Amino acid sequence: MTEQPRAVLGRILNDLGSTLIEVVAGEADPSRAVTGVLIQDPLDEPARLPGAVVLGVGVYGSEPVAALIERAAGLGAAAVVVRSPVPVQGPVSEAAARTGLTVLGLTPGASWAQVAALLRSLLAVDELGTVGGPDDADGAEPLAGDLFALANATAGLLDGPVTVEDRGGRVLAFSSRQDEGDDARIATVLDRQVPAEKLRALEANGAFHALYRNEGPVFVEGISARPRVAIAVRAGGEILGSIWVVVDGPLSEDRTQSLHEAAKVAALHLLRHRTGEDVERRLRADLLATVLEGGTHAPQAAVRLGLAVQPACVLALAVTGEEPAPDRVAAGQRVAEALALHLSAIHPRTAVASLGGVTYAVLPTSSDEQALRVAEAFLCRVGARVPAVIGVGRLAARPAELRRSRADADRALRVLGSGRSPRRTARLSDVYAASLLEELTDLMAAEDDLPDGPVVRLRAYDAAHHTALTDTLEAWLSTFGDVIAASAAVHVHPNTFRYRLKRLAAVAGIDLGDPEARFEAMLQLRLRPPNP
Known part of the structure; x- marks a missing residue:
């Protein structure tokens, strides 16, 4: 089996270029490996992540951009993204030439959150690589790359910009040449979601009804400035999504057949991608369980999760309340997904998994006080609609100490869930006496004493x-x-x-x-x- 492919700068430029980003300074090395996404914060020292793309949110002007380039180069970054127009002359071009860093301009109107999500989705699938199976070719390409490549190939065959969308109108991949579409298409790509008013118009027009009833392409006009041709992506009787092409009129017979073939290939990618997400989720849960339990395999598991290079704390989250068990489990799954998303925005190397009814997260951080603030901020965002509590473990300087950090988090979590404390988040040191009372109660019950x-x-x-x-x-x-x-x-x-x-x-x-x-x-x- 060959080594799994890694994301490179050239592929990101091909997938996101012309619509979202462009090279404005420095020489872009297409083969430069990209490992993650960092969002700059002038008040916080970011984690060193060699090969990262640094997003310069709120950085404007030649001097601040040049300073960001120097800072990113010190972190070993692969590229810097700042909002266009970028003042490339003078300090910016000099800093780019001196550091060898590529400076990318983000098109006006594009959402930083969506750009970060796009980059992370590409990188996540690249890290997963191909979903293994005995019939898979050793040289298979990454799934996300295949889906974007399929969109570009389809756009070339049908001579129009293409998007691949799920059933909710979320954009999974798109081709180049989106600037040739209309305002609605550009807004869709920038937001990675079909606008709500367009979805309602398509529903009222019967477009979705026709799309899901017919095996072939559906011609849609009168919704946007330019017509569309769409085809449902099916796997057996299940509709996985759809392909949408901006066109000038109905397709010829040859182009109709090409779109049919594209939908079949897209179905394979979407199925494999969905399977891959399930496999990755189970794999990360197993690796995290190994890290938290300690033992001889824990250091290797920590390396695979990217948790071996800096201190971290364990967070333990559980849903409390009197709801029936199925409702509590469903609420736990939702809040676990929300926690994973929240932590991924703070640090790219967090690991989150649900084990035995508790959601555990390992958060790289410099202190347990900072981890406590992160937990408090998350529950503040969740609000009272989900009765969740979070225990925070001690700071683990190395992976071997994460087991004890988990034990601390579990003890704090038990106190929070027992009602002994009115708090929703706590370290063990915050509720130590109450934790001892819980353990003494257990001892008395166990010994009937x-x-x-x-x-x-x-x-x-x-x-x-x-x-x-x-x-x-x-x-x-x-x-x-x-x-x-x-x-x-x-x-x-x-x-x-x-x-x-x-x-x-x-x-x-x-x-x-x-x-x-x-x-x-x-x-x-x-x-x-x-x-x-």
């Missing part, structure tokens, strides 16, 4: 006589013996509260003046009583 003490006697007395002496004791201890504050907390008169104190002392056999007795009572009150 519930002590017979004052609190146990009070609870039994309350259950038999329908009194509230246990609440009285807890209020008194919680207010450091302040009868006025304690009586207000349980909504009784201070004299009544004093009488109850005397009564509970007699029933429980506790000396409230003894500090050791008070400590033991406070500890037992905070231990969860065993299930009946």
